[in-house]
Amino acid sequence: MPENKINWHKPVLLQQAINLLEIKKQQKYIDATLGNGGYSQEICRLGGNVLSIDADKRMIELTKKRYKNCPSAFWKIVQGNFSRIKEIAKENSFLPCSGIVFDLGISSLHYTSGRGFSFKDKDNLDMRLDEDNQTLTAHEIINTYPKDLLEEKLRYIAQEPLAFQIAEEIAKKRKSLKIKSAEELASIIKTVYESHKIKTKTHPATKTFMALRIMVNKEYENLNEGLRQAFETLEVGGRLVVVSFHSGEDRITKLYFRKLIKQKEAEDLTKKGIRASYREIKENHLSRSAILRGIEKIN
Numbered sequence: 001m002p003e004n005k006i007n008w009h010k011p012v013l014l015q016q017a018i019n020l021l022e023i024k025k026q027q028k029y030i031d032a033t034l035g036n037g038g039y040s041q042e043i044c045r046l047g048g049n050v051l052s053i054d055a056d057k058r059m060i061e062l063t064k065k066r067y068k069n070c071p072s073a074f075w076k077i078v079q080g081n082f083s084r085i086k087e088i089a090k091e092n093s094f095l096p097c098s099g100i101v102f103d104l105g106i107s108s109l110h111y112t113s114g115r116g117f118s119f120k121d122k123d124n125l126d127m128r129l130d131e132d133n134q135t136l137t138a139h140e141i142i143n144t145y146p147k148d149l150l151e152e153k154l155r156y157i158a159q160e161p162l163a164f165q166i167a168e169e170i171a172k173k174r175k176s177l178k179i180k181s182a183e184e185l186a187s188i189i190k191t192v193y194e195s196h197k198i199k200t201k202t203h204p205a206t207k208t209f210m211a212l213r214i215m216v217n218k219e220y221e222n223l224n225e226g227l228r229q230a231f232e233t234l235e236v237g238g239r240l241v242v243v244s245f246h247s248g249e250d251r252i253t254k255l256y257f258r259k260l261i262k263q264k265e266a267e268d269l270t271k272k273g274i275r276a277s278y279r280e281i282k283e284n285h286l287s288r289s290a291i292l293r294g295i296e297k298i299n
């Protein structure tokens with residue numbers, strides 16, 4: 001698809017997150033989740049030097065093409081997992097740095113990538129961000145995990161109220177033929193909801209798909225490790241800013257920040273967290289569940 005036709009990811013809470021970072025000219029900043037570069041570009045525009053990381057090489061390729069006409073000597077992009085952020089920072093002379101931002105989850109382009117993130121994907125149930133370094137796929141989870149384990153994951157990761165019934169139905173269906181596509185899985189879950197006469201505001205498979213994505217990409221493990229290393233990568237006075245999109249991510253961030261604040265290693269910059277305005281939610285539905293938190297390293 002020509003680049004001018006691509007429906008680029010629209011950054012969420014961009015100005016609020018960048019304001020929190022307090023960008024200073026020629027200081028070093030890390031964007032731990034490049035995506036389509038909305039945050040990185042803004043930091044560059046304000047005069048910061050940026051190191052951007054993304055686990056997904058295809059996202060990096062697209063984003064590099066997007067900005068091919070505005071090369072910057074002050075913007076470096078690398079592929080990698082933010083669970084290794086300290087090492088990546090060191091390899092690229094960004095240790096220590098003045099600020100780090102995480103804009104969690106996946107970008108809107110992932111939903112149209114044909115890799116199983118969308119309920120409509122016809123021939124894939126993959127969901128890996130980094131196929132070269134990850135082996136577990138959503139297909140493997142759905143077709144091989146014991147029923148009880150599936151139920152437990154759906155319940156605890158995504159608070160799926162019909163976890164038991166969905167796991168039962170998946171186990172029944174896969175006995176005769178493997179569940180091959182995201183579309184097929186979404187339709188099985190839709191049928192479970194319909195048979196229980198339960199109506200939902202979003203697609204009934206939303207929670208299951210979220211749980212699968214989190215499992216496949218070890219999102220909680222990576223976030224725990226990524227935040228810990230990010231804090232070690234910051235200089236004293238540096239700021240760590242996180243935008244999360246669901247309660248699991250926010251809980252990890254909130255508890256870690258709380259611990260650092262209690263130990264007097266960090267100062268809270270956002271108290272209860274910052275949410276998108278009514279206007280932003282109207283213009284960008286991705287922002288409806290977003291919450292922004294930030295701390296400053298003081299010790």
Ligand SMILES: C[S@@+](CC[C@H](N)C(=O)[O-])C[C@H]1O[C@@H](n2cnc3c(N)ncnc32)[C@H](O)[C@@H]1O
Nearest residue numbers: 011033035036037038039054055056081082103
């Ligand atoms: C919400 S998007 C970021 C959007 C970006 N702020 C923008 O303005 O376009 C999240 C990005 O983080 C990447 N990502 C998710 N988990 C990651 C991880 N553990 N390490 C590195 N990148 C990750 C995804 O591939 C995705 O491109």
